[in-house]
Amino acid sequence: MSANKSGDGGWKTFIWNSEKNEFLGRTGSSWFKIFIFYVIFYGCLAGIFIGTIQAMLLTLSNYKPTYQDRVAPPGLSHSPCPDKAEISYSIEEKTYKPYVDHIKKFLKAYNIENQREESKFEDCGEKPEPYTNRGALESDYGLRKACRFNRAWLKDCAGLEKKDEDFGFNEGKPCLIVKLNRIVNFRPRPPASNESIPEPARPNVQLNLIPIHCTNKREEDAEHLGPIEYFGLGPGFPLQYYPYYGKLLHPDYLQPLVAIKFHNITRGYEMRIECKVYGENIDYNEKDRYQGRFDIKITINS
Incomplete structure (x- = not known):
């Protein structure tokens, strides 16, 4: 019984350690730094994706298909x-x-x-x-x-x-x-x-x-x-x-x-x-x- 209690206590401590003020093994400042890192990381990925799409759209005409090499005129x-x-x-x-x-x-x-x-x-x-x-x-x-x-x-x-x-x-x-x-x-x-x-x-x-x-x-x-x-x-x-x-x-x-x-x-x-x-x-x-x-x-x- 004591071993189970010790194990339960270990999991509770891992989820929230009141002595070190850690949640899931990390302090609040550590979680904040990780959050900021991923915001910047995925923001850069989104920026690259959006920039690529915008660059491609600049090459397209609103009035005529840019590439008609697969169209054999006329049907x-x-x-x-x-x-x-x-x-x-x-x-x-x-x-x-x-x-x-x-x-x-x-x-x-x-x-x-x-x-x-x-x-x-x-x-x-x-x-x-x-x-x-x-x-x-x-x-x-x-x-x-x-x-x-x-x-x-x-x-x-x-x-x-x-x-x-x-x-x-x-x-x-x-x-x-x-x-x-x-x-x-x-x-x-x-x-x-x-x-x-x-x-x-x-x-x-x-x-x-x-x-x-x-x-x-x-x-x-x-x-x-x-x-x-x-x-x-x-x-x-x-x-x-x-x-x-x-x-x-x-x-x-x-x-x-x-x-x-x-x-x-x-x-x-x-x-x-x-x-x-x-x-x-x-x-x-x-x-x-x-x-x-x-x-x-x-x-x-x-």
Whole structure:
């Protein structure tokens, strides 16, 4: 029993020694010095960390990503955009309704009533024009206006008329709505010459336009594709909508669109189509199906 009492007394003495005024083996002044040391130590660590972050932030722009080496300009995307890039339907509303709903939702931002505010939008012409100069990216110019894009320019694929509200899906003549993905301060350049693009795409070449051309992916599919029609400000993307200044300076920006209508795809045939844009600074990558192009499979069942 005496040993246990002695042990208990030892622990009590270690926690608080009344003779030496020590708590856990240290006096008050010793604990104070340790506290001051760690305050200074961790304060220095925090200062180094904050200073490093601030130095890094000085190298970043508020308007443009500092490093875009992993961005391969530009991506080409379309609506509708189903899983696995496959559109398959029959001439029954329930089979094509999801595709039609996708296009309607996408085009909602292009309704003319959403582009009326003069402080945010401006008319940039109804034919392809040169780039619109809205000042340098990092300047005191402030918010940039966006070019209006009239949905009616998409004609048969605008979905504004009663007969076109299904975007041709109900007739077996489906539409795709195509856009170039946004890249801050990117200026797509038209082809340097007709010789730089395939001969079938040359009729789509116009001044101040990035041309787009769709064709059969496989040679044996040529007879099953039929005529293709392009709607918009020409068969491509007009330059006056570029450059894009980013969400901070260009919050209301609308990309120009091209509508592609396939008039006579063979029923019951799995049609593989490739669409490409052509430009001096537009590249392609076989590992990325949307870099400057896209592949899509369309099957219209009987």
